Each structure stands twice: as C-alpha cells, then as structure tokens.
Amino acid sequence: MTSCHEEGGAAVAVAGMPQIALVGSPNSGKTCVFNHLTGLRAKTGNYPGVTVGRTVGVTKVDGVEIAVEDLPGTYSLDPISPDEQVVADLLAGNVADVGRPDAIVMVADATTLHRSIVLLAQVLRLDIPCLLALSMTDELTARGGGISVDALSTALGIPVVPVVANRGVGIDTLRAQLASFDRWQRPPVLPPADNDAIDAWGRSVLNAADYVAPQPDRRTRGIDAIVLHPLWGTAIFFAVMFCFFQVVFTVAAPLQERVGRALGWLGGLVSDHVGNYIVRGLLGQGVIGGVGTVLQFIPQIVLLFLLIALLENVGYMARAAFLMDRVMAATGLEGRAFVAMLSSFACAIPGIMATRTLPSSRDRIATIITAPLMTCSARLPVFTLLVGLLVSPQTRWGGLSAQGVAMFALYLCGGTSALIAASLFKSTILRSDLLPFTMELPPYRFPSARNVLITMWDSAKVFLRKAGTIILGTSLVLWVLLNLPARQAETARMSPTQATSFVMDHSYAADVGKAIGPVFKPLGFDWRINVALLGSTSAREVFVSTLGQVSAATDPDDPHEALLTMTDDDGHQVFTTPTVIALMAYFVFALQCMSTVAVMRRETNSWRWPAFAWCYMFVLAWTAAFAARSIAFGVGA
C-alpha cells in the first residue's frame, strides 16, 4: 500500500508544473546534473507495470517550480532493454499517468560526442523543445580535445550549455534556461532518420563546431595498467573487497553498540515510569525495540551505501565487474551482478538495490531473488548461538577451532547456494534475453561529494521508509503476540525472567507456535522454537533474544545455558545435535526477513517475485533442514 501511495505521490507532487526530461546515455553525467539541479528533493519509485526505477525531482527558477525527470540512461531511442523502452515510450507520450515532457535536456559527454550525436539526432526528431547540456567539457580540453560551443549551437539550431557536473559548474546557467523552454531555439530542419545519414549528419555538425576528440586519458591508462593487471589487479581487487567489509564491520559495530546502549537506557526509563502494562510493553519493547533494530542497522547500511556510491562514482565498480565477469558468467549472470551479491554478505537490502546497474531485467530479477541466500550479518548472532550449542570453544577439528570451521561452512553454504540458485533460474525461468553483455569503463574521476552523498541519502531513505516501517510494524505485532493476553495475576509472585517466560508460554504467539507445530515437527522444532522463528521475521537476530525470553534465560541475549537444559512438554531435551543442525540449515536458506521482502517488492514492482522467493526459500530451507537432521540421526549424532 505504501508503495502505491509513494508512486502516486511522485506524480501528484509535480502535477501542474512544467515537465522537463533529462535524456542521455549511461555515464554521460546525466544523474550528476540531475542531483545538482534538484538536490535532496528527488522522489523515487517505479514506472507503472515495469521493473524500471523512476526518479523525479523539482528545481526552482525565479520562484517557478519545474519538475525534472531523470530518465534511465539510454544509447538510442530504438529500444532494446526495458529501460530504453520506457524512455522511448515516455518521450512519445505513451506511458500511462506520465505525460509527454514539455521539454528535453539532453546530457552528452563532450569527450564521446561522436557516439552520443546519434542519440541527439533521434531526440531532435521528436520535435520537442530541446537543450544540449555538454558535460565533462573540462576533461575534453585537459585531454587535448576541443569544441566551439557557440558553433555547435548554431549547427544544431538549439541552445547548448557547457557543464562540469561533478563540480556544479554551469548548473546555474542551465537552471536559468529551464524556465524559458518555450522560447528555446528550435532546429530549422530535423536531422535525418536513416542510420548512415545520421552518421553523415553527425560528422558535419561536429566539423562545423571544430570538434577535436580527446586523447585517451593517460591517468586512467596508468591506473588500469595496475588495477587490471592479472596479478596486481587481482590482489588489489581482493584488498578492496576486504577493506570494504572491514570498514563496514569495524566502523559500524561500535556505533551499533552505542545505539543499542542508548535505546536500552530509554527502554529502562519507560519501564520505570509507565504504569499501564500494555502501554509500557508496546512503547518500551515494541516501539523502542523496533526502532532500535532499525537504528542498529542504520550505521551498517549507510556505510554500505556510501562505499558502493563512492566506488561506483570513482569508476572502480566497472573494473571490479570486468575482473569478475568470467566468474559470474558461470552462473549465467554478468560482472555487475557480483557487486550486488557481495554486498548481500553484509545485508541483502543494499545488494538488491545495487541490481539497478544491471541492464538486463532478467539478470536483475535472478540476482534479486537469490541475493538473500547470501549469509547476511543478521544471521551471524543466530549462527554464533547455534554453533555454540553444537561444539564447545575448545573443540578442535584437525587443529582448527571447530566453531570457526562450522561458521566458515555456514558462510560457504550461503554463498554457493546463492550462485547455484542463480544459475538454475538463469537456465530455466529467467533464461537470458537477447541483450549482449557490454559495459563501459569510464575514465577514473574524482567523485562529486554532493553526488555521492545524494546517492547514499536516497538509498538510505528507501531503507528507512521500506524496511524501517516493516521492522517497526512487525515488532509491534510481535509484542502483542508474545505478551498478550496479560497474566498479571498469575505472575505477581514470580521473578521477572520467570514471569516473561510464563506470559510467553501462554501468549497468542504460543498458540501460533503450537498451531504451526506440525509443519516444523519433522525438523524437531519445539513450539518455543517456532515462537522464536516467528520473532525472527522482523530481523533474523531477534531469534536469539526471543528464544532467550521464552526459555527464561537469566540473560536473554545470551541464552546458551538455558537452551542446553531446555526440555519440551514431554521432558525431552529440545536442542539435541540433530535439531541444532536442522536449525542451522533452516537459517542458511529461509527468507525470514520481512524488510527484504518489502524491498524486493519495491524493486520488482510486484508481489510476484517476493512471494516466489519466499516460497522457494522456505521449501529449500525445510528440505535442507530435514535432510540435515536425518543425516545427523543416521550418523548417530
């Protein structure tokens, strides 16, 4: 529901304003121009009915608000990919709920004009007022090229504004021009339509403008000689990836701890000062607990988004994709999917959002529905607990710490299963469309701080709005399920931990846990494990604390001891080795995380794929857990 509202919001917010569309090929600096024009006032959503992201912003010229639409990058208006189809349809006025734009700003990279002049010819043929924003003009002259902007404007018959988007140069001139789009000069004769004729037209226009193409970028050549070197390049690649995770975990962890402590203090205040049982619980545990879970994710997520945006803007992401393409090709995916898969080792949400760089929508969907199999950081506390129940810290297997080996095996399992699942889907239901793999390697550039920060902020906003509301909502519902009906009379003379455990044993959640008992009975899960599984839908790590509370552990965040001695209703031990192994297998594969489901819904623009992903992962998890348990029984564990 929220997403419908949001998409409607993007349309409603700009209704009545003049609409200007930004058109340009990938890497033309278009999005950078957009970010400088509209700042933080951009709204993102999807075009109706397709997996193509839509970005609309507002810019103000002399008090007049103008809607600016950042169209997906395209090489041509003869569409091949769904993104390009949207651009072609929108410019032709064929997209429902989105009108034909009043004017077009075409952004073209001055260093690659020979290529983009073809797109410009097609855009001019639309006969909509058009202005050419010529980006990277500084780079053109620095690399020994040149162009006469005035002569180009005369030859084309449209206004031309040079911009250096990553430093904001020329943006004010561009913005000032936007207001008077109805008075822009129009070309007296439209360019030709035929391919060869366009080439000839392009050559004559560029000749008239004294265009001299730039020399290859020597700095980029020098850096690439090392960064893409068979030996050094590979070493640098692993070093960059290692630092990527090192930064995410070492910088984010202390911040997360501090957030956790602050919220613990706040929760204490609530429980000390609020009298009513339900209000106290909903506020102290539901709201603060839910917000706490969201906030604890924030440092990690924001850092991930920042690093991805930084590496992307510098130009390294394309290099990483180039190095890894051969590996990813084995799964039927391409190099750019690697970035998404790798990010999912920290959290699937930034990984899923990073799939936007994939031009093929089938590759995008295959990556989105398999990325959650990657071992995300929320599984870590669960695995730590389960591995601890299975083997003691002192146990050695072949000289190695058994806990370390088990942990490594779980990570390996998640990583390989994601790749295998991707290759299965790519060879069956998502067999490749005809798009060939092509990828530009832009010159290394100093990133614009503004551009990086806006990219990061837009992504963080999506996380907060989509994942945040889901986590908070789930956390409130779970509190109600776990703590009601209230049992104040029965628990009056119990210790707080016993009281919590008693309430949970007789809560709605217990009813649910018992009701779904038959599903999980073959896996050896006790109804209290089911309650904890229910808890893990807000975030997987909540499994640990829920289990802690339901088992009446003295420290609910470290329920190790209590779980070892926990018995089911018939007095049998619950956490036997086969059951622990089954739980591990279940957590490797199951898609419990509701915020991941919400982000999948947003990125694929339908419930179909998240529902499919949830189902296949549940079946996979159940089967794997059952098999693992049976094998464990078989070997007599």
Add this chain to the structure above:
Amino acid sequence: MLAQLAPGQRATILGVAAAASSVVAARLRQLGFRPASDVEVIRRAPLGDPTIYRVQDTELCLRRREARLIEVDPGSGT
C-alpha cells in the same frame, strides 16, 4: 574478426556478421562499433574474458561471444 586481435592491435570495423541477431547488431552499432570506425584492443581480463576495446573515444568491454560477430580489417588500422 575482432575476437582474434591481440591486445595492442588496431583495426577498422567492416561490419557486424550477418549471423548476429538484429538486437545484438543494433546494440553493437549504438555502442560505436560502426562500419569504418577504428577499434583498438586494450586488454583482456585476467581470466581471459571479457576484453576491453576502445572505439569512438570510449573504452568498453565485450565478451568473446560478441567480439566474434564483429568483422574487422586489421590491415587498414591506423
């Protein structure tokens, strides 16, 4: 064809093989692999595929599968 050239070599593009699907041919053309354009092989990935080419003042990479479809004349490369 383009896939046979070694890194460092230049050539002039003759066209896209007739065996290529129209989608692939159109995309390659849009990217700058047009008849009469010069192309230079920059480098191969450490694992042998893909390869970076310079065409129309941009560097981009293609897999061998697509590079096989581009017919070139190595003799006339400048």
